[in-house]
Amino acid sequence: MSKSFIRHAQPGFRWEDVELLAYKAAGEAPFREVTRQLLFRADALGCELRYFEIAAKGHSTLERHQHAHAVMILRGRGACLVGGEVRAVGPHDLVSIEAWSWHQFRANAAEPLGFLCMVNAERDRPQLPTADDLAQLRQSREVAAFIRP
Amino acid sequence: MSKSFIRHAQPGFRWEDVELLAYKAAGEAPFREVTRQLLFRADALGCELRYFEIAAKGHSTLERHQHAHAVMILRGRGACLVGGEVRAVGPHDLVSIEAWSWHQFRANAAEPLGFLCMVNAERDRPQLPTADDLAQLRQSREVAAFIRP
Numbered sequence: 040m041s042k043s044f045i046r047h048a049q050p051g052f053r054w055e056d057v058e059l060l061a062y063k064a065a066g067e068a069p070f071r072e073v074t075r076q077l078l079f080r081a082d083a084l085g086c087e088l089r090y091f092e093i094a095a096k097g098h099s100t101l102e103r104h105q106h107a108h109a110v111m112i113l114r115g116r117g118a119c120l121v122g123g124e125v126r127a128v129g130p131h132d133l134v135s136i137e138a139w140s141w142h143q144f145r146a147n148a149a150e151p152l153g154f155l156c157m158v159n160a161e162r163d164r165p166q167l168p169t170a171d172d173l174a175q176l177r178q179s180r181e182v183a184a185f186i187r188p
Numbered sequence: 189m190s191k192s193f194i195r196h197a198q199p200g201f202r203w204e205d206v207e208l209l210a211y212k213a214a215g216e217a218p219f220r221e222v223t224r225q226l227l228f229r230a231d232a233l234g235c236e237l238r239y240f241e242i243a244a245k246g247h248s249t250l251e252r253h254q255h256a257h258a259v260m261i262l263r264g265r266g267a268c269l270v271g272g273e274v275r276a277v278g279p280h281d282l283v284s285i286e287a288w289s290w291h292q293f294r295a296n297a298a299e300p301l302g303f304l305c306m307v308n309a310e311r312d313r314p315q316l317p318t319a320d321d322l323a324q325l326r327q328s329r330e331v332a333a334f335i336r337p
Contacts, residue, residue, distance in 0.1 A: 044270045044289075048261075048280030057282075078282055079306060083256035085234030088306055107232035111304070112197075113280075121193045131197030131262075133206075133227055140193075155260070157228060157237055157306060 052092060052114060052153050054078065062091065063100065068167055072097030080160065087160050092153040093117065093146040101143040101186055106162035108136035110154050117152035118185065119144045123176070125185045128152075141168065141176060143186060201241060201263060201302050203227065211240065212249065217316055221246035229309065236309050241302040242266065242295040250292040250335055255311035257285035259303050266301035267334065268293045272325070274334045277301075290317065290325060292335060 046055040053059065054076065062073035072094035079088040090113065093099060101120070110119075116129045122140045134154075136142045146152035168176065177183040195204040202208065203225065211222035221243035228237040239262065242248060250269070259268075265278045271289045283303075285291045295301035317325065326332040 044273070044284050044286075045268075045275045045277065046282040046284075048278070048282075052280070054280070054282055078260070079258035079284070081256055081258065081284065081286075083287055084258060084306060084308060086306060088258055088260070107230055109228035109230065109233060109237055111227070111237070119194075124193070126194045128194065129197070131201070131203070133195040133197075133203055135193050135195075135228070135230065137193075137230075138232055155304075157233060157235060159233060 052090065054090075068100040068102065068165070070098060070100045073099055078155075085160055086157050089156045089158065090153060091144075091156060092151050093144055094151050095146050096148050097151075098145040099143055100165065100167070101141060102165035102167055103139050103141045104163050104165045105138050106159050107138055108134075108142070109157040110134035110136065112152070112154045114153040115146060115150040117144060117146040120182060120185050123179055123182060125181050128154075141172070145185070201239065203239075217249040217251065217314070219247060219249045222248055227304075234309055235306050238305045238307065239302060240293075240305060241300050242293055243300050244295050245297050246300075247294040248292055249314065249316070250290060251314035251316055252288050252290045253312050253314045254287050255308050256287055257283075257291070258306040259283035259285065261301070261303045263302040264295060264299040266293060266295040269331060269334050272328055272331060274330050277303075290321070294334065 057076045060075040062075045074092050076090045112128050112132045118127050120143045206225045209224040211224045223241050225239045261277050261281045267276050269292045270285055
């Protein structure tokens, strides 16, 4: 057993031996001030556990894909769009994102929004919305306000 | 999209629409004051995310199995045995339990120890230690002190 079976938490939602990664490559998709840390990726588990953190006023990419997400908020407050609905989220809330649901997270103005996301290790690439998809999403006033550029 | 895509956290590390379950059937294996909540189990994900809580002074079963565990401490402090080593754990620490590693968690005297555990949805049953296994584990004084009855 290597001594690394524990990776201790460090201040500021960082972990020993866990690299702070860019959320996505710049220019790949619209997002604002998001970081990513890969907490668990083991061949024996079919899933990964990641920690994403969106800075205050930041947001993740509006996207959808075949694979599902299982999310637990770890810090901060914000809101998420899943499918056609927007909900406020706070610490330890659970968010289920099913296949092909449009989804996006936004941090409140005052603090970062950090969350765990469990996902299949093998998964498809996200799709970005087309102009038609955006027009359809914006039929809901609530959604239109949420996905503002 | 059903309105249940969010299950809000409730006081005391409980969640909306998540049942508080017994850790194991009584008599099935040695443990003390542990509860279990199944936070995510979706067919689309090959894994489950569970929340276990061990009451102050309680402990999980000393066991091993082929499947792996990926653990994040969520509340409290305690210690864990993995393989032949004992480590202190606290909030947000990450614990990797590989195939066939003996493992056990203990809560400190002062507060419950709560943790997330990601695991394969399809998995083998845990094995309990034989007398020979226990004798071997107890060759380490640290481990012997930890796995006291």
